[in-house]
Amino acid sequence: MTKRIHVRVPATSANLGPGFDTMGIALSVGDELTVEQLSEPGLQVTVTGIGAESIPTDESHLIVRSIAHVYQRLGRDMPGMALTTVNRIPHSRGMGSSGSAIVAGVMAAAGLLEGSVELSADDLLTFATELEGHPDNVAPALFGGLTIAWTNEQGPRSKKLSVHRGVSPLVLVPEFTMSTELARSLQPEQVPYADAVFNLSRSSLLVAALTQSPELLFEATEDRLHQDYRGVAMPRTKALVDTLRAAGHAAVVSGAGPSILVLCNGPAERLEAAALVKAHDATWERKLLAVDTLGATVEQV
Known part of the structure; x- marks a missing residue:
């Protein structure tokens, strides 16, 4: 049939x-x-x-x-x-x-x-x-x-x-690409014990932030395991993440990059983040998603 x-x-x-x-x-x-x-x-x-x-x-x-x-x-x-x-x-x-x-x-x-x-x-x-x-x-x-x-x-x-209804994702998409294989190749085989413990605490906190307490998203999205290592291959991504985080926005690399995910606590905060990106580098496409x-x-x- x-x-x-x-x-x-x-x-x-x-x-x-x-x-x-x-x-x-x-x-x-x-x-x-x-x-x-x-x-x-x-x-x-x-x-x-x-x-x-x-x-x-x-x-x-x-x-x-x-x-x-x-x-x-x-x-x-x-x-x-x-x-x-x-x-x-x-x-x-x-x-x-x-x-x-x-x-x-x-x-x-x-x-x-x-x-x-x-x-x-x-x-x-x-x-x-x-x-x-x-x-x-x-x-x-x-x-x-x-x-x-x-x-x-x-x-x-x-x-x-x-996910808590207050979480408002903003995805920033550049015109350049990134190979997942290249990104993974930049990862070290071993990481410091303190960094592993740091990420355990933050990933646990992230579950709470995304499901119950979006006001904790900024601290919950801190990372020491992969983003800094991969940043050398996508300096523009790293620079924009750093700029957003310096302004208090929970910005992270989306997947292997080079796009950026900003997990905002409400639509107003998302508009602030989008305006900051436009002022920093207007070539990034700003996707206001759910x-x-x-x-x-x-x-x-």
Whole structure:
């Protein structure tokens, strides 16, 4: 039976300062995907939106590879299909574009297989993590809100928490990009004991700040594990983070960068931060967003 489904996946911001490789939030901007199962074998891919001119339209497309991964893991033959994507998440900017593409493929496969195979939330997270390599970006893309992700003997796990309604995210997007692989290569294999303890305290505080006490966001977003090490590769990002924090704003590198996430305590504070950025360097795109609470959605069209 021919199926046509629609998938929406939010952008994400991981790390959130001290929650390195563990914490992430979903943001109210996202990519969309329509998939139609064809009666004959074959693949058609149409890409629109951000980065469309540089994205492959064959089997190497990340969404197609993600769909194929799920079918392969379930021992099913992948049918012919036509994909149309609408990309709104900037690429290589630290907003989880690759994780969201992977989640889009996993959700598309789940939608196409619905009725013959039922996939649990743990299944979806496992398949997405197998492709992404770590769950901190794919967890909020899948489930929305604030997520804490970890891995145990059974595989990746995550816990979703509701974000306090006063938290007002501001995402600052530059025109330049950053390689996640390069960013990770700048991390030392060992860190001082005092820095590890510092981040443990701040990441614990960050959970409280995001869920109950947004007035603590500035102190809760302090970090000593990764941002300073990566700053040498993106000096403009580091300079703007330093400027914002010097003014009392809870600014952190979004994911691997070079975008910046500012976790503001209310809309008024967010407007102040946005005005400061405009005065500092107007080339940064200022996105006034909300926390996405739904995560990835799939529906029959």
